Amino acid sequence: MQTNAQPVGPRPGPAPPPRPAGAGAGPATIDPLKLLRQYAVWLVVAAVVGAGLGVGAHFALLKIYPLYRAEIAFEMFSPINDPAENISTVEGNAEEIDRFIGGQLFILESEDLWLDAVRNDNALRTQTKWIRRFTSPQTGQIDENEVVRELADVVSAYPVRESNVVILQATTTDGEDAAIIATAIRNAYIRSNEEAKSQNMQDVLSALSGQLRAVQEERRLAQERMEQLLTENQITSLDERIAVFSADLTALLPGLVEINQSVEVARDTLRSYEEQLASPGGATYPESVRADVRQHPTMLRYESLIADLEADLLAKRARLGDANMQTRATRHQLDAVREAAAAAEERLLEEIFVRQIEEKRSELRSLEAAQIEAQAAAEEARRNIADTKRIQEEYRQLDEDATRLAEQELSLQSEIEKQRAIINRRASSRVRELYSAEVPDRPIFPRIEFIAPAGVILVLVLTAGLIVLRELLEKRVRTPQDVALIPRTRVLGVVPDADEDPSKPTSAERAVADAPAGVLAESVRQIRTLVLKRFAQRGHKALLVVGGMPGSGATTTVANLASSLANADLRVLVIDGNFRRPKCHAVFGVAEGPGLGEALAGAVALTDAAQPTEDPNVHVVTAGAPGTRVFERLATPAMSRLLDEARARYDLVLIDSPPAIVAGDAMALANRCDAAVLVVRAFSETRGLVARVRDQLDESRAEFLGVVVNAVRSAAGGYFRRNFRTAHEYQNGLASELRTARAERLGAGATDD
Structure with missing residues (x-):
C-alpha cells in the first residue's frame, strides 16, 4: 500500500513564548428565557401549591384574626x-x-x-x-x-x-x-375643635391688637427720623452736590481708562518677555532684540572675521585640496570662530533682552502708580455721590414707610372689627x-382575592430564588455559553449527544461514517471547517485532541473528525497517544500492534506502524503492544521525529491523548504538535477545570484552537432539541445521496489499493 504523500504546507515556526495564565472561569450569567423553559414544570407546581396555601391561609385567618x-x-x-x-x-x-x-x-x-x-x-x-x-x-x-x-x-x-x-x-x-x-x-x-376655635379667635384678636400697637410705634419713629434728616443734611441742597461730584467723576474717567489700557499692554508685554526668557527649551528672543544684536560691534567683528576665514578656506580648498593640513587648520579655525560668535550672540541676546525686561518693569511700575492715584480720585468722587444719594434714598424710604404704616394702621383697625364680628357667628x-361610623358587615382582612394571589406570588418567588441559587452555584459546563464565560476561551464546536441525533447512529465513534446526514456528523463537519481554515492560515498539520476528564469523548472526536477530513479527500493519519487506555484500534477495527510504542522504541518505522482502515484516506497508528507503551517516550525527540515524518507523508495528523486531568502526557504531546483542541463533556467538567487546562495548553508550543463541547443534550439549553430536529429534517432528504457517494468513493479506493 502506498503511503507516501508530498507535504502540503510549511512546518510551523518555533514555539511562541509562554503566555501568562489567565483568570479562571468568570461569574455565571443567567438566561431568564432558558430558565423558564427548563423549570416550567417547577413553576407551575409552585403556582398551584401557592394558590392552595393562599386559600387555606384565608380561611384560617378569617377564623383566628379577622379585622x-x-x-x-x-x-x-x-x-x-x-x-x-x-x-x-x-x-x-x-x-x-x-x-x-x-x-x-x-x-x-x-x-x-x-x-x-x-x-x-x-x-x-x-x-x-x-x-x-x-x-x-x-x-x-x-x-x-x-x-x-x-x-x-x-x-x-x-x-x-x-x-x-x-x-x-x-x-x-x-x-x-x-x-x-x-x-x-x-x-x-x-370637643377639642370647638375649644381650640374659641381660643384661636381670642389669640387672633390679641395678635391683631399687638400688631396695631407695633405699627403705630414704627410710624412715629419714621416721622422723627425724617425730621432729623431735614435738619442735619439740608435736604434742599443735595441735588446740586450730586451734580458737582458727577462732573468731577466724568472728567476723571477718560484718563483712568487710558491708564488702565496702558497698564494692561505693559503687563502683557512683560509677561510675554518673561515667558520667552524662562521657556523650558531655552529662551526665545524677539526679532527686535536679534536685530540689535546683529548690529552690535562685537557681532559685526565676528561676521567680518568669519567672512575672511570662509574666503581663505575656499581658496585653500581650490589650491591645496580638502585633505591638506593648512586647509584643515583653516576649517578648524573657522569652526572655532563660529562657535565663539554663537556664544557671543547668545550672551548679547540675553543681556539686551534682560535690559529690555527691566525697562519694561520700570515702565509698568510708573503706570501702576499713576493708575492707583487716578483710581483713588475716581473712588472719592463715587463715594461722595453715593453718600449723597444714600441720604436722599433714606429720606424717600422713610416717607414711603410712613405712608405704608398709616395704611397698615387703618387696615388693622378694620380687621379687628371684622374678627370681632366673625367670633359672634356660630357658623365659623x-x-x-x-x-358617621356604622358597624361594618364584612371584614377588611383577610380577603381571598388578595391572600390567594399573595400565596402564589410568595411561593413562586421562593421557587425562583431557589432556581437562581441553584444556577449560580452550578460550575459544570453544560452548554457552549458556559465555556464562553471563561476568559480568552472560544467555543470551537458543539457536538450533540448521540441519543439526541434523530438519525440514531449505531455508535458515537462511527457517526460520520454510518450516518453522514445526521446532526452529529454535521456538527463534526462544522468543526472540521474551522480547523482547516486555521491550519491553512498558519501552515499547521498536526492536531492534538485532549479530553478534560475520562469519558469526555476525545477518541470519539478524533474518529469522527478523521472520517470527515477523509470525506474532503484529505489523507489523514490518526495516532493513538493514549498509552493508558488506548481505544483507537477498537474504533477503527485494526490490530493493537505494532503501533506508536514500537515506533518510538525504534522497533518499526512509521510506514509499518501506520495501518490502513476501511477508508483509504485514513491510516491509524495504534498505541502498540502493552509492553512497549513507555509514557516518557512521548516527550522525547523520537516523538518529534515521528511527527515530522507524519507531516511529510499526510495532509493532516490527528493525535489522541489521555485526559489532561489524569496524566501529563497531553502537555508533553502539545509541545510537539502544531495545534490543540480541548474536548469537554457536558455536565461533566467544571469551568475551573477547563480554565486550568486552557492555561496549560496556552503555555505549550501548540496553538490552542478552542473547546469542543461534547454530548450536549436538549435539556441543557431548551432550544437544542429543535435545532437538532430541524438540521436532521433538512439533511434527511440528502442522506441516501451521501451514503451512495461514500460507497462509490470507498469502492474506488478499494480498487486502487
Whole structure:
C-alpha cells in the first residue's frame, strides 16, 4: 500500500513564548428565557401549591384574626374672612388648606385626644369587648395609659387625595367595637375643635391688637427720623452736590481708562518677555532684540572675521585640496570662530533682552502708580455721590414707610372689627362631618382575592430564588455559553449527544461514517471547517485532541473528525497517544500492534506502524503492544521525529491523548504538535477545570484552537432539541445521496489499493 504523500504546507515556526495564565472561569450569567423553559414544570407546581396555601391561609385567618374597620369622614374648609360669607362657598388657598388638614390629622392621631375619649366616652368604657383587656378584674379600673398605647394600632386618619376630606378609621377584630371606638374619637375631636376655635379667635384678636400697637410705634419713629434728616443734611441742597461730584467723576474717567489700557499692554508685554526668557527649551528672543544684536560691534567683528576665514578656506580648498593640513587648520579655525560668535550672540541676546525686561518693569511700575492715584480720585468722587444719594434714598424710604404704616394702621383697625364680628357667628367652624361610623358587615382582612394571589406570588418567588441559587452555584459546563464565560476561551464546536441525533447512529465513534446526514456528523463537519481554515492560515498539520476528564469523548472526536477530513479527500493519519487506555484500534477495527510504542522504541518505522482502515484516506497508528507503551517516550525527540515524518507523508495528523486531568502526557504531546483542541463533556467538567487546562495548553508550543463541547443534550439549553430536529429534517432528504457517494468513493479506493 502506498503511503507516501508530498507535504502540503510549511512546518510551523518555533514555539511562541509562554503566555501568562489567565483568570479562571468568570461569574455565571443567567438566561431568564432558558430558565423558564427548563423549570416550567417547577413553576407551575409552585403556582398551584401557592394558590392552595393562599386559600387555606384565608380561611384560617378569617377564623383566628379577622379585622373590621369603621370610618368617619370630615370635610375641611377655608377660614371665613368676611362675616357675610357662607362657609360652604368659601374658596381658600390650597396651600393653607393643606396645612390645616395636616394639623387636623395630627390632632386626630394625638394621644391627648385619645386619652380624652377614653376618660369621657361612656360607650367606649362600658359597651366594647376590646376595653375588657385593659380592665382590672378585681377593681374594675381601666388602665388608660395602656389603652392609649393600644389605640396607636387601632386608630388612624388620612386625607383623601384631590379633596378636602379626611377619613378617621378604627380597626379591631369586632365590628361593633370598631364603630364605638371611631365614634368616641370623633366626639373628643369635636370637643377639642370647638375649644381650640374659641381660643384661636381670642389669640387672633390679641395678635391683631399687638400688631396695631407695633405699627403705630414704627410710624412715629419714621416721622422723627425724617425730621432729623431735614435738619442735619439740608435736604434742599443735595441735588446740586450730586451734580458737582458727577462732573468731577466724568472728567476723571477718560484718563483712568487710558491708564488702565496702558497698564494692561505693559503687563502683557512683560509677561510675554518673561515667558520667552524662562521657556523650558531655552529662551526665545524677539526679532527686535536679534536685530540689535546683529548690529552690535562685537557681532559685526565676528561676521567680518568669519567672512575672511570662509574666503581663505575656499581658496585653500581650490589650491591645496580638502585633505591638506593648512586647509584643515583653516576649517578648524573657522569652526572655532563660529562657535565663539554663537556664544557671543547668545550672551548679547540675553543681556539686551534682560535690559529690555527691566525697562519694561520700570515702565509698568510708573503706570501702576499713576493708575492707583487716578483710581483713588475716581473712588472719592463715587463715594461722595453715593453718600449723597444714600441720604436722599433714606429720606424717600422713610416717607414711603410712613405712608405704608398709616395704611397698615387703618387696615388693622378694620380687621379687628371684622374678627370681632366673625367670633359672634356660630357658623365659623372649619370642619363638617360628612358621615358617621356604622358597624361594618364584612371584614377588611383577610380577603381571598388578595391572600390567594399573595400565596402564589410568595411561593413562586421562593421557587425562583431557589432556581437562581441553584444556577449560580452550578460550575459544570453544560452548554457552549458556559465555556464562553471563561476568559480568552472560544467555543470551537458543539457536538450533540448521540441519543439526541434523530438519525440514531449505531455508535458515537462511527457517526460520520454510518450516518453522514445526521446532526452529529454535521456538527463534526462544522468543526472540521474551522480547523482547516486555521491550519491553512498558519501552515499547521498536526492536531492534538485532549479530553478534560475520562469519558469526555476525545477518541470519539478524533474518529469522527478523521472520517470527515477523509470525506474532503484529505489523507489523514490518526495516532493513538493514549498509552493508558488506548481505544483507537477498537474504533477503527485494526490490530493493537505494532503501533506508536514500537515506533518510538525504534522497533518499526512509521510506514509499518501506520495501518490502513476501511477508508483509504485514513491510516491509524495504534498505541502498540502493552509492553512497549513507555509514557516518557512521548516527550522525547523520537516523538518529534515521528511527527515530522507524519507531516511529510499526510495532509493532516490527528493525535489522541489521555485526559489532561489524569496524566501529563497531553502537555508533553502539545509541545510537539502544531495545534490543540480541548474536548469537554457536558455536565461533566467544571469551568475551573477547563480554565486550568486552557492555561496549560496556552503555555505549550501548540496553538490552542478552542473547546469542543461534547454530548450536549436538549435539556441543557431548551432550544437544542429543535435545532437538532430541524438540521436532521433538512439533511434527511440528502442522506441516501451521501451514503451512495461514500460507497462509490470507498469502492474506488478499494480498487486502487
